[in-house]
Structures are given as C-alpha cells and as structure tokens.
Amino acid sequence: MTVVLEVENLSKSFGGIKANNNISFRASSGEIIGIIGPNGAGKSTLFDLITGYTKPDSGGVKFNGKSILNLRPDLISSLGIGRTFQKLKPFLDQTLLENVIIGALATGINLNQARDKALEMIDFVDLIDKRHYFAKELSTGQRKRLELARAMATEPKLLMMDEVTGGVDQKTVPGLVELIKKLNKLGVTILTIEHNMRVIMDISHKILALDQGKKIIFDKPKNVQLNEKVIDAYLGVVNATTS
C-alpha cells in the first residue's frame, strides 16, 4: 500500500506544555486510522499541525511524498486534505446547501456543477430534506454531518475528522459510523479522533494512542486494546464511564 501521510517527529509546545512531543506515524492509502487519548493529549493539536493551522516547532509532514510543512491551510486543502473541526465551524448564517456548495467550489467547477455536487454530498449524509435550513437551525449532529459533507465536497484524498461522534445524541452515532465506513469504501483515507472506544475499535485499521503529547502506541486495534499504558491512560477511565 502506498503511504499517503507521513508524520515525522512532530513537536509543538505551548508555553511550558508539550502538546505534541516527537509524534511519528504513517497512514497508507485506504486506511482508517483512529486517534485516541485523554483530554489534552494533543490530538487536535496534531490535526492543526498537519493541516497548517499551527506551525510545528520541529518535525516534518509529508503528503503523497511531498513536504507540506509550513504551507497555508488553504494550500494544504487544495492538495487533497479535508478536515472537520472539534469546535464546529459551520457557516451559521448560510443554508446547509450554501455551506456545502462552498466546499464543492474548491474543485474549480462552476456554480451549477458545485450545486449538484453539494446536493449529492448532502444526500450522502442523509440531510437532503434539510438543504435549505440555515446552519444555525441544525442540531449538533446535523452540523457534524454538514461539516462532513462540506469537507467531502472538496474531494479530499485524506479526510481528518475531529470527534465526529462527540457531543451528539447517542442514537445518531451508528449512522455516523456507517457514514465513515461508506466514505472509506469510496477510497478516502481517514484519520479520525474519537473518544468512543466502541466506535474506534470497530472502524479503525490502526490506532494511534497519545498521552500528554507523546505517542504511546501505534498499532492494530487488538494490540492497542491490550497495551498497559493505554489502559492506564485511557481505557480504564473510559470503560468506567461508558459501561
């Protein structure tokens, strides 16, 4: 399998906090990689470093063999990396359709084509009846779908999702999981940050576990599940709260 994303010794400190401390991992084409870790482990920071929203102190990021270190977010997006945000960023004063059209315009097509493409993505995330709703009128779960559809409309080769199942009605989680699998079947490589252990174990081909900015393990789900440090840092707590 060809390596799509290569993260090499990435480090970033905020003041005294080492938010990312020498993180390395690779994602191959077609993989779903789950990223786990307790609050403040540095998961979102890692996303921001890869997508250009934060400048790393040291280390490197390669996408399809080329360094994307220190590129602007919009350029990284045009190379084919899409993302969603943990703290959702829908265009609140615009309709769902308009939100996704803006994503579709990234591929350089005209407005009518972008509209068609946007509608397909909205249909894909199952919100076609809500297309004329303003983003501010949508529920959190629906906004997450909006962000997914919007990111998908840019036709990314790598899609990075920050807690898609977090903070949504538990009933909608299975639907979101299906969605991620469906995306992956279309050939999109996926990085997904997740707190829901059942979800992450179910969908990931590999899991990257972080704690206090450090990589604990990067391996197949079944190996991660058995790792003592992961259990200490994370699984124990989560299992205790979700079971």
Add this chain to the structure above:
Amino acid sequence: MNNNLQKAKLEPVWHTNKFIFALIFFLVTLFFFFPFINPSNFQLHLMIMIFMYAVMAQSWNVIAGFSGQISLGHVIFFGIGGYTSSFFYVEYGITPWIGIFIGILFSSLVAIAIGIPMLRLTGHYFAIATLLIGFSFQIIFQRWDLIGAASGLWIPLNWDNPWLTLQFHESKIPYYYIFLIFFLLSYFSIWIIYRSKIGFKLRAIRDDPQAASSLGIPVAKYKIIAFVISAIIMSPMGSLFAQYILVIEPERMFDIEISIIVLLIAVMGGVGNVWGPLIGTIILIPLSEYTRIFFGGTGGSVDLIIYGILIMLICIFRPSGLISFFPKKILERKKFL
C-alpha cells in the same frame, strides 16, 4: 431519497422572485421618468445624493457584509476618485470620463497597498487602522502642494462642452442621469458578484475564515479582492461628486463624516445583503437633507444626532437592519432574487 436528490437538482441555485423583479423594474422606470415631472432643483439634488450614498453604502457593505471587516476610513476611495479625475482635468485637460477610470485604478492600487498589511488585523484593530488611514489621507492631501494642499482644486468652468467636461451649469438633470446610471451599474455588478462564486467565497470568509481556508479558499487573496471591488465602486462617486460641486478640498473629500455616514446607512438598512444599503439610504439621506434645510447650513449636525438615535433604536429592536421588516419568505435567501 434519490427522487428527492433529483428534484433538488432541478431547483435553480438562486431563486428569482418575480414580485421583486417587477418592483425593481417599476422603480427603475420611475427613476428614468422622474425628471419629466419637473422636479425642483432640491428634489433632483436629493435624488442625486440618494444615488451617490446608496453606492457608497454598498461599497462599505462589500467589505463589512461580504467579508466581515468594519472599515472606518472608507472615504479615502471617495477622495482619491475625486482628486484623481479633477487633477487630471485641471492639470492636463483630460476629460473626467477618463479621469474616473484613472481614479478607479488609483483607488484599487491603494486598496491593495493598504489591504496587504492590514490583512493580519481583525475586528477592532482593523477598524482603528482604517480610521487612522482615513485621517492620514486627509492630512497628506492638506499638505500636498501639487493638488492645491488645504485650499484644494478649483475645476475651471467650461460652457462649450458640457458632456465632455462633465459640467452642467444650467440644469441638474444630466447629473441626475449620470448618477442614476452609475448607481444602477454598481448595484447590478454587486448583485452579480453576490450570486457568483466570489460571493460564496467571500461570505464563507465573513462567517468563518478558518473554515473557509479548510475548503481551499485563500483568505488573504479574497479579502483583498473584496477591498478592491469596494474601492472600484466607491471611487467614481468621488469623481462625479467633484464634477457636481466643482470645487474640492481635503476637508470635504476626505471628511470622516462620510465614512461614518456610509457605515450608519449600511448598518441601518442591513449589512450582508445587496438591498440593505439602498433601504438605509432611502431613509437616512432625505432625513439629513431635510434637516439641513430646516436647520440651515450643514444642518448644525442635527442630522447626525438623529442618526445616532435611530441607530440605537435599530440596534435594540432590529439588529439585522430595516431590511428585516421584509416578509421572511422573501428574505430567505433561496427565494430572494
């Protein structure tokens, strides 16, 4: 489900409301026939001011409403437009018609030049910076001998070629039509841009620059584009106003009050919408022109006091501007023109 998708694809990207189209057509026709009902000079002047301020408020709206930045120095593009066309006429005899376009060019260059360093500024800092730039332009023009410094430029009067020199001494009617045409052109262009790809990208930046950049939109570039579009429609108003009054000085062409008034008009009418600035103008400009008559001179700034009170009322009761009085059905973007 797929049925719904097919149905959705048949909808136009922008719905066109026949009623609003008819209303606009009717109004434009009225505007063209207005001079035939023998309006007084004051009435013509009032209409000219409405056309002019509607365009200037729209120019402000492009920055604030489409890309989300509050400019407090918008008058500079008005001043540059006015000074450029006047200077080239006074100095080289170049017709103001060409001067208007040279003015647009200069204004755009200035928009780029100040736009680039200001891109990093957001919110209050951007507003303060534009305010200071507005003041600096006035000060520079007050000291700049080539263009008459504080005493300004007097455009030499000409009676032989009114259309070529863009001076009309007998009647305000030609001015009326010229301002009307520029008003229509400006609004039509902005309407087209609003519905274009650029419009979508600018609104994305206004609502959330970070999300916009995650969708491949180069935020800095589009903010500059918005700045330039804004300057392009503002600048001709300065040129035309200079031809209308024929004496320009920095006090008047770079008056901070103009920056503030266009802001008030746009906010009052409703920002981020093509028609908001027009509605604001139709209410505020007659108000200020009539108070001027009533209180004499410059209106003793009574108009500004009234503006202030109105703006407070709007902020309290109609934060999204007077346009929000329109029925929601028409306003919803999918149905609104």
